[in-house]
Amino acid sequence: MSCPLCDTSGGTLLWEDDFCRVVRADEPDYPGFLRVILNAHAREMSDLSPGDQQALMRVVFAAEAALRAVMAPDKVNLASLGNVVPHLHWHVIPRFANDPHFPNPVWGEKKRDTPRAAPADLDAQLAAALNRRLARVRETG
Amino acid sequence: MSCPLCDTSGGTLLWEDDFCRVVRADEPDYPGFLRVILNAHAREMSDLSPGDQQALMRVVFAAEAALRAVMAPDKVNLASLGNVVPHLHWHVIPRFANDPHFPNPVWGEKKRDTPRAAPADLDAQLAAALNRRLARVRETG
Numbered sequence: 001m002s003c004p005l006c007d008t009s010g011g012t013l014l015w016e017d018d019f020c021r022v023v024r025a026d027e028p029d030y031p032g033f034l035r036v037i038l039n040a041h042a043r044e045m046s047d048l049s050p051g052d053q054q055a056l057m058r059v060v061f062a063a064e065a066a067l068r069a070v071m072a073p074d075k076v077n078l079a080s081l082g083n084v085v086p087h088l089h090w091h092v093i094p095r096f097a098n099d100p101h102f103p104n105p106v107w108g109e110k111k112r113d114t115p116r117a118a119p120a121d122l123d124a125q126l127a128a129a130l131n132r133r134l135a136r137v138r139e140t141g
Numbered sequence: 142m143s144c145p146l147c148d149t150s151g152g153t154l155l156w157e158d159d160f161c162r163v164v165r166a167d168e169p170d171y172p173g174f175l176r177v178i179l180n181a182h183a184r185e186m187s188d189l190s191p192g193d194q195q196a197l198m199r200v201v202f203a204a205e206a207a208l209r210a211v212m213a214p215d216k217v218n219l220a221s222l223g224n225v226v227p228h229l230h231w232h233v234i235p236r237f238a239n240d241p242h243f244p245n246p247v248w249g250e251k252k253r254d255t256p257r258a259a260p261a262d263l264d265a266q267l268a269a270a271l272n273r274r275l276a277r278v279r280e281t282g
Binding site: 060 | 187194199201205216217219223224236246248
């Protein structure tokens with residue numbers, strides 16, 4: 001069966017290795033919305049070995065740390081849902097107190113219109129922040 | 142400042158140790174909706190040490206596995222949001238293709254009314270499944 005996360009990158013590629021990738025999603029209301037996508041087609045975190053679970057979450061938490069360093073959000077939201085596309089992917093979403101849905105989840109009721117301008121070099125900044133964190137993890141881990 | 146997850150259990154307690162606890166949330170549409178709550182008051186996963194991140198996720202994935210064993214959901218949803226209560230807690234939600242919001246997130250638009258009856262001994266079954274998984278992790282980890 002065709003799977004969009006097997007067939008396409010799923011967004012603008014910022015970091016990857018053989019195991020997983022980090023992309024920026026095309027979400028105009030949420031410029032720094034990242035997704036961490038397992039390269040293999042698996043459905044649930046509990047389908048992975050403990051080592052693979054840990055490897056994937058290390059990248060999710062590196063993505064969170066990169067977003068905090070680059071964008072200083074008021075909160076970060078993490079979610080693995082997969083009801084529509086059951087191929088493991090984590091949403092890593094920088095949230096701001098004046099963003100369109102805050103304090104609701106981005107999937108909830110919209111509260112206001114507050115388009116957020118992304119810095120022109122946001123992708124480059126996030127890619128650099130990811131590379132720093134994931135290189136460091138590899139060196140010391 | 143008062144925090145509801147520092148001041149109360151946050152639900153029906155099913156498992157706990159010194160570090161975190163698993164509770165069943167009072168969500169009538171979602172009988173097996175679990176929350177894994179860090180006992181300490183911390184805001185973001187990236188505020189924890191790598192060892193504490195791993196320890197918390199081990200319990201989250203055990204909760205997912207317990208739900209799958211007891212309820213056989215069509216999908217499990219995992220999320221750490223904290224926009225309203227910025228004290229680390231993970232939602233671990235068993236989803237069914239005919240549940241009220243599927244395939245939307247439980248925070249999204251409701252699609253239908255399908256009250257789901259919980260087995261009378263659901264808490265006992267989930268607590269037993271959690272104890273088996275978390276005891277085993279401790280023995281071999």
